[in-house]
Amino acid sequence: RAWPRLPREAVAAPSLEGFKARLEGAWSHLGWWEVALPRAGGWNKMLFKVPSNPNHSMIPCATVNWVKLQGTAAPGGGAGAGQGEADLAAANFPRIPVPVGHPPAMTAGTGPLCAAGAVSMLVYPYDFRLTEKEKTSICYLSFPDSYSGGLGDTQFSFRLRQSGGQRTAPYEDDGEYNREAPLTLQRESAHYFGYVYFRQVKDSSMKRGYFQKSLVLVSRLPYVNLFQSLLQLIAPEYFDKLEPCLEAVCNEIDQWPPPAPGQTLNLPVMGVVIQVRIPSRVDKPGSSPVKQFNQENLLPAPLVLPSIHELDLFRCFQPVLIHIQMLWELMLLGEPIVVMAPSPTVSSEMVLALTSCMAPLRYCCDYRPYFTIHDSEFKEYTTRTQAPPNIVVGVTNPFFIKTLQHWPHILRVGELRMSGDLPKQVKVKKLAKLKTLDTKPGIYTSYKTFLHKDKTLIKRLLKGIQRKRPSEVQSALLRRHLLELTQSFIIPLEHYIASLMPLQRAITPWKNPPQIRPFRQEDFMKTLEHAGPQLTCVLKGDWLGLYRRFFKSPNFDGWYRQRHKEMTQKLEALHLEAICEANIVAWMKDKSEVEIVDLVLKLREKLVRARCQHLPVKEETLQRVGLYIETIIGSLPEDLQAVLHHH
Numbered sequence: 001r002a003w004p005r006l007p008r009e010a011v012a013a014p015s016l017e018g019f020k021a022r023l024e025g026a027w028s029h030l031g032w033w034e035v036a037l038p039r040a041g042g043w044n045k046m047l048f049k050v051p052s053n054p055n056h057s058m059i060p061c062a063t064v065n066w067v068k069l070q071g072t073a074a075p076g077g078g079a080g081a082g083q084g085e086a087d088l089a090a091a092n093f094p095r096i097p098v099p100v101g102h103p104p105a106m107t108a109g110t111g112p113l114c115a116a117g118a119v120s121m122l123v124y125p126y127d128f129r130l131t132e133k134e135k136t137s138i139c140y141l142s143f144p145d146s147y148s149g150g151l152g153d154t155q156f157s158f159r160l161r162q163s164g165g166q167r168t169a170p171y172e173d174d175g176e177y178n179r180e181a182p183l184t185l186q187r188e189s190a191h192y193f194g195y196v197y198f199r200q201v202k203d204s205s206m207k208r209g210y211f212q213k214s215l216v217l218v219s220r221l222p223y224v225n226l227f228q229s230l231l232q233l234i235a236p237e238y239f240d241k242l243e244p245c246l247e248a249v250c251n252e253i254d255q256w257p258p259p260a261p262g263q264t265l266n267l268p269v270m271g272v273v274i275q276v277r278i279p280s281r282v283d284k285p286g287s288s289p290v291k292q293f294n295q296e297n298l299l300p301a302p303l304v305l306p307s308i309h310e311l312d313l314f315r316c317f318q319p320v321l322i323h324i325q326m327l328w329e330l331m332l333l334g335e336p337i338v339v340m341a342p343s344p345t346v347s348s349e350m351v352l353a354l355t356s357c358m359a360p361l362r363y364c365c366d367y368r369p370y371f372t373i374h375d376s377e378f379k380e381y382t383t384r385t386q387a388p389p390n391i392v393v394g395v396t397n398p399f400f401i402k403t404l405q406h407w408p409h410i411l412r413v414g415e416l417r418m419s420g421d422l423p424k425q426v427k428v429k430k431l432a433k434l435k436t437l438d439t440k441p442g443i444y445t446s447y448k449t450f451l452h453k454d455k456t457l458i459k460r461l462l463k464g465i466q467r468k469r470p471s472e473v474q475s476a477l478l479r480r481h482l483l484e485l486t487q488s489f490i491i492p493l494e495h496y497i498a499s500l501m502p503l504q505r506a507i508t509p510w511k512n513p514p515q516i517r518p519f520r521q522e523d524f525m526k527t528l529e530h531a532g533p534q535l536t537c538v539l540k541g542d543w544l545g546l547y548r549r550f551f552k553s554p555n556f557d558g559w560y561r562q563r564h565k566e567m568t569q570k571l572e573a574l575h576l577e578a579i580c581e582a583n584i585v586a587w588m589k590d591k592s593e594v595e596i597v598d599l600v601l602k603l604r605e606k607l608v609r610a611r612c613q614h615l616p617v618k619e620e621t622l623q624r625v626g627l628y629i630e631t632i633i634g635s636l637p638e639d640l641q642a643v644l645h646h647h
Contacts, residue, residue, distance in 0.1 A: 122243065124250045133163040133376060134192070140374035142196050142214035144344055145397045151201055153235070155228050156344035157352070158194045158370040161377065179614050180261040182281050183362040183562070185309060187220045194218050195227040196344070197235035213239060221259065224352060226276055226308040233270050266302060275302035279309075285360045285483055309356075313482075314461070314474035316353035319413055321461060322425050323443055324357075325453050325539075328482060329546065330409055331358050332489070334365045334553040335447070336388035338404050340395055340412040340439075344370045347394030350413060354392055357482045361490055364558025365390040373397060390554050401439055405431070410444040450549070451541030457481050488537035489546075490559075495531060496524045497563050504574060509582035513575040516567050519560060521551055573617045576606060580624045588635060596632060600644060603629050 123130065130138070141158040178186045195217040203211035215235040217227050238245045252269050259265070262280035266273050317324060330337060331354055339354070341347035348369035355363040368375075371393045381393065382403040395404070404410070413426070429442045457478075464474050502514040525544060533543055550556050588596055607625050610617050633644050 122246070124246045125254075131163045134160065137163075137374070137376060138194060138216060138218070140372050141194060141370060142216045143198065143212070145370075145372040145395070152199070154196075154198045154200075154343070154345055155231065156196050156198075156348040156370055157224055157228070158196070158344075158348065159368055160192045160194060162190050162192060163376070175614055177259060177261065180281055181259075182261075182279050182283070182360065184356070184359055185222060185279060188222075189220070192218050192220060193222055193224075193227075195224065195231055197228075197231040199235070199239055211239075215239075223259075223308045225305055225310065226274070229274065229303070229305060230269065233272055237270060273302040275304045276308050285487070310475075310479070311349060311353050311356065312471055312475050313353055313357070313478045314471050316349050317478065319424070319426050319441065320411070320443065322453070322458060323428065324457075324478070324482075325451060326428070326443070326445075326447065326449050327354060327411075328357055328485060329449055329451065330445075330447065331355065331363065331392070332361075332486075332546075332553070332555060333549050334363075334390040334555050335409055336390060336407050337392045338395065338400065338407050338410045339392065340400065340410060342396065342413075342415055344394075344396055346413060346415060347396055350411070351392050351394040358486050358555075359483065361486050361555065362558060362562070364554045365392070367392040369394050371395050373399060408445060409447060412439055412441050412444065414441050449541070450543070450546040451539050454481065454539060456538075485537065485539070488533040488539075489550075491536065492528060492532055493524070493559070494563075496527055497560075497567075501567055502571070507571070507574050507578050509575070509579040510587060513571040516564065516571070521548075569613060569615050572606070572610065573615045576610060576615075576617055576625060577621055579603070579628070580621055584628050584631060588632065593636060593640065596636060597640065597644070600629055600632050603632075 123135075137160055141160065144154070181187075196214050197216075198212075198214040200210060200212050202209060215231060215238055217231055219227060234245070234249050238249075249269060253267075256267050257265060259278045261278050262282070264275065264277045266275050268274075317327075320327060337354070339347055339350045341350060351367055351369040355367050366389065368391065371381075372378075372395075381389065381391070384406055388404075388407045393404075408431070410431070411426075426442045429444050431444045431446065460477060461474060463469075464477070497519065500517040500519065502516070506514050525547065528544065528547070591599075603625060607622060607629070609615070610622060610625075633641055636644070
């Protein structure tokens with residue numbers, strides 16, 4: 001790689017095609033060349049491949065995609081950009097990915113279907129609104145960010161922050177679904193999930209000799225297994241038949257029932273029935289999936305998915321198994337982590353595996369399974385003027401090795417391959433060694449774990465490899481270990497926060513319910529001596545230090561807010577029940593009209609709040625409160641009755 005000496009006139013070419021034509025005479029040999037394109041305020045650097053056949057166009061490589069060189073001079077001795085730089089900056093470079101298809105906004109919870117090709121974007125359904133910023137982000141995220149000569153089909157996923165402006169109206173069943181679904185599977189209101197099926201094959205009819213296109217399903221639900229399986233059915237057909245195929249598929253998916261936690265759904269699409277069970281919050285954590293019954297005796301037999309979201313944890317964590325304890329702690333504490341991977345597939349799977357390793361505790365920080373230099377948060381994450389945010393970000397572009405080397409924890413992994421033996425385990429290395437593009441796989445961090453490694457787990461998994469135990473069984477063992485570890489950590493917190501709840505006998509019908517007592521960290525720490533994690537976990541270490549660090553993390557804040565909200569709603573429900581059991585007529589005997597009217601207004605407010613917030617109250621209780629209100633109003637003078645009925 002070298003900077004070629006370019007003729008001055010090439011810099012001021014009126015278009016990119018003209019620029020490329022003039023450059024061809026400037027190269028002295030074939031190979032890879034870095035080229036600077038002038039742009040307002042600086043230069044854009046790109047990597048090109050000079051073809052051996054002069055009749056072929058130059059092939060751009062996305063390894064260094066439009067990296068802006070602010071304030072630098074033109075390479076090769078060239079001067080600053082001359083006239084024509086605005087034209088060049090606006091040139092329609094054909095390799096810039098633009099989404100071509102998205103999944104429809106279906107009643108079942110999927111979003112649009114986007115097809116992404118070289119220069120076009122197609123969105124189904126047509127009325128699904130994406131901002132221009134969101135469209136641009138989806139375009140870039142739907143294509144691999146680093147050059148790969150590999151041909152064939154690739155699947156990966158990403159997570160995209162919804163841009164500003166008018167918020168998408170929530171689905172009517174959002175409240176009910178989120179109330180019944182596990183916290184880790186709730187529908188998100190501020191982010192989109194994107195599920196990508198990318199195809200790259202040789203095609204002599206295409207200008208660049210390759211067919212490159214992505215089909216992207218966008219949803220607010222983290223159903224990675226379901227939506228990737230759906231794309232495996234749709235995408236090959238779409239690449240062959242294009243737009244009519246998407247329209248037919250969207251019509252089918254639009255007939256799907258909404259996702260109902262605890263129910264098994266049969267979802268027909270393209271002659272296949274996908275059978276899935278939507279997990280429920282009442283499911284026992286770590287239990288085997290409930291057996292799914294084909295109640296309709298469907299023929300042909302349905303495609304049964306054991307899980308809509310669970311990954312093959314053992315395959316994802318194979319190269320880092322001996323460090324699983326460290327990774328669990330880093331995720332629990334919400335530490336900033338960069339996953340550097342060779343492909344979007346490895347990147348997205350590793351990030352999703354990391355965020356799931358602390359279930360059933362919800363990961364409350366941000367995470368990006370696949371992140372590119374074109375993302376709108378690129379500057380926010382790469383700045384050195386402030387500490388890195390609490391986020392797990394997956395990248396593939398080697399450019400990030402330099403721009404993110406100030407992050408405290410960097411996990412670099414290779415391709416994930418299943419073999420008969422345990423793959424070489426990555427080592428923990430000092431961050432100072434993360435300097436070159438050929439950085440070896442490893443965990444680059446100075447973090448010291450609070451807990452000791454579980455050698456028993458590693459031995460069990462190694463024995464499973466020797467006995468050729470199926471990967472799904474190994475994953476179940478690993479998931480069970482992580483679940484028990486998280487439960488051992490969280491149970492003392494659950495016991496303590498439950499003790500802050502007022503006693504039920506302190507709740508009286510005619511007074512506001514008592515307040516939940518404040519969470520005092522030192523009081524909690526005192527409970528650990530007799531009711532700490534050592535009761536359920538054999539791991540030794542500095543549990544107290546781990547809790548103190550956890551209290552400073554977004555995950556503790558998210559957990560506490562959720563539990564406090566649930567306890568407050570429970571108090572409201574108990575207060576309504578106490579009112580229903582009280583003698584309302586006896587209470588009214590010595591009360592003034594003002595006090596009685598005030599009670600009516602308060603009861604109405606409670607009734608509205610109970611229905612809007614879906615408080616855990618029986619419907620018959622709410623009906624009794626309504627009858628109480630009518631009884632009270634009936635005891636008032638007619639003029640007051642008219643006013644209260646009117647309002």
